[in-house]
Amino acid sequence: MKTTFKYLSILFLCTLLGACAPKEDAAELYQQESPLQADITMPDEFSGSGDPIKIELTQDGKTVDDADFVHVEIWKGDGSFHDGMEETENAGDGIYTFNKNLTEDGLYYIKVHAGNNGSTIMPTLPFAVGELSKADVEALNDHAPAESGDHSQHH
Numbered sequence: 658m659k660t661t662f663k664y665l666s667i668l669f670l671c672t673l674l675g676a677c678a679p680k681e682d683a684a685e686l687y688q689q690e691s692p693l694q695a696d697i698t699m700p701d702e703f704s705g706s707g708d709p710i711k712i713e714l715t716q717d718g719k720t721v722d723d724a725d726f727v728h729v730e731i732w733k734g735d736g737s738f739h740d741g742m743e744e745t746e747n748a749g750d751g752i753y754t755f756n757k758n759l760t761e762d763g764l765y766y767i768k769v770h771a772g773n774n775g776s777t778i779m780p781t782l783p784f785a786v787g788e789l790s791k792a793d794v795e796a797l798n799d800h801a802p803a804e805s806g807d808h809s810q811h812h
Contacts, residue, residue, distance in 0.1 A: 691717040693776040703759035720751025724773040734764035762787030
């Protein structure tokens with residue numbers, strides 16, 4: 658009788674554990690994430706009248722023509738300049754633009770704050786205006802901030 662009870666207990670446990678196995682399509686039951694991506698293009702000069710900073714947003718392989726928000730924040734690496742978040746202009750076809758007049762040479766950082774359909778990104782990109790000092794080069798090589806999102810610099 659004990660062996661029969663033992664075998665029935667094992668059979669019951671196996672059946673119970675088998676019922677807990679995940680379904681093969683379980684991953685499809687959850688919302689699939691489609692991350693927002695940004696490609697940042699910096700102008701050759703920052704005289705204010707030149708080419709703007711361009712941010713191209715894509716999501717699911719398609720351009721994002723009407724993002725929930727796209728803001729830009731710029732600061733100088735040595736801490737002498739920090740420009741708070743400002744809204745970009747929607748130029749159409751997934752391109753958002755921002756003009757900035759930067760006259761002082763040095764290492765700067767741009768952070769794009771963008772969101773669309775529940776996906777928020779904040780990629781940070783270092784860039785140079787004019788000549789970099791030795792301290793700027795060292796800071797760029799040693800202490801670059803952690804980057805996120807998809808971005809690149811084109812000239």
